[in-house]
Amino acid sequence: MEKKRLYWRICCIAAIILSIITFTPLVIPQGVSTPELGGVPYSLWTSFIITVLLVVLTYIGTRVHPGMQNEEEDL
């Protein structure tokens, strides 16, 4: 249970960090579209990866959420 709580917190922190860095020049340097990846502009491919990572984190969250111990309980 304690491990799950720790993993869940790590997931939350990772989601917050990913969301925050999206709004920094690391992802959206103003007026810059390079380096490209497969012809895709910089801000688009980096933010695409962030979106995918957020969904992956959500999936991991379903596995480690401490409340999932009660998952069998329906409303």
Add this chain to the structure above:
Amino acid sequence: MIFWVWVFGLIYAGLLVFASLKSYKKNRSSEEFMMAGSNIGLTLGVLTFAAALFSTFTFLGMPDFFRINGVAAWIFLAVSDGAMVFLLLWFGYHIRMKVKGMEFRGVAGLISRCYENRLAGYVFFLSSFLFLIPYVGIQIQGIAIFMDAAFPGSFPAWGWSAGIVLIMLIYSEIGGLKAIIFSDAIQGLLLLAVIWIIGWACLSHFGGIGPMFDKIGAVQEDLLSSPGPQGLLTPQFLLASLIAILMIPVTQPQFTTRIVVMKSMKTMQLMAVSLGAFAILVILPTIFIGMYGADLYSEYGRDEFFANAFLYDQPDAVAALAIIGLIAAGLSTTNAQIFALGSELRGLLRGNENSIMTKTKIGIFVFSVIAFFFSIIVIDQLVLLARVSFAGTGIMGPMIILGILSNRKISPAIIYLSLTGLIIFLLSLGGWIPDMYFGVRLDLILFIALGLAAVISHLTGIKRQLIRPKTETEN
């Protein structure tokens, strides 16, 4: 094209009738009618949530937003949706735990109970009413504009709008929330299929993703980076949009209801993950359509771009599918919103259940009529009006999260502060007060201020004493 519109239209109408009849029960309870028996499985849950979320705003609005503002529009919606599904996991758990063992009668009713203060419910209902109705109106208008372009001169725009409202009322009246959820499932799949068919056709115009961005770079390089040619997509705008979109499952009742009526906690959590994947799949082709518009129709207005990209440039069968897909996208979202408003009204009413249901149904009818009138008078960009709707209801986020999460007796100050925030936001929308202060957007200031107020309210709240029931010997 008319032939194909009839073919796809009849199939679609047949599926809607099937969904309504399948959901219809003669002696259903009000709980079954309003909350679909709180027994929605994973596939239906994902599709209904997605169909309610991705509306004409995504179908028409996002291609237009990419066309005008460039690739950073991905951050505006897709990154925000990615973060939103994570929050959905967290908030979904807490709200389901909160309503466990009690009858859920909408967020307004729940929040009134949490604060032991009916004003909280009224303030929430007011914000939902004020910001959902115009949003519903502009979506109905979007469909009407599109239908007018497809069949010029056949009906006036208000005639199309009236027809849409009528269909929405009939099938929600027959089948209740369950019919809406079934039809959402059909509409969610249809939306995804159609947006990909058109997106693929637009991508083929360039010959691939790399050549597409090469071409756009040559036409208008600003589209390939933030803040875009209009200078709109600044970090501050995107951050405020993220917060507004994060609050959608918390503050927009059609989504909160769907979280609660999922069959189990596990189903709800898997729904959150699937919704994230669905969001990526549905937003991705809107980039291709937007870039196609930037290449060929950069000088055109919104309506001409829609008509060309979705109708005139497509083969007849695809154009017909686009029309049906658009109706599906708009209808699923608007009926979800109108029905949710009815559900919220029900949570605030007191008295005999039959009389409450009658008043609720009258309420749904009245909301539809008001939305119809808005669809005639409102003129705005789809995406920006949707964003205003998200931000307006988002102001209620701190109050709702605090009410649901806090185990303390909270001062009603947060209710009055949320009401004040709502009034300030409305004043800025009306142009009576500025929407920027010291270079910071007003909506961002309100989110931060109300968030801090919620934290302070929790910290200064009085801990509730759990009273142990007396045993017989103690008596």
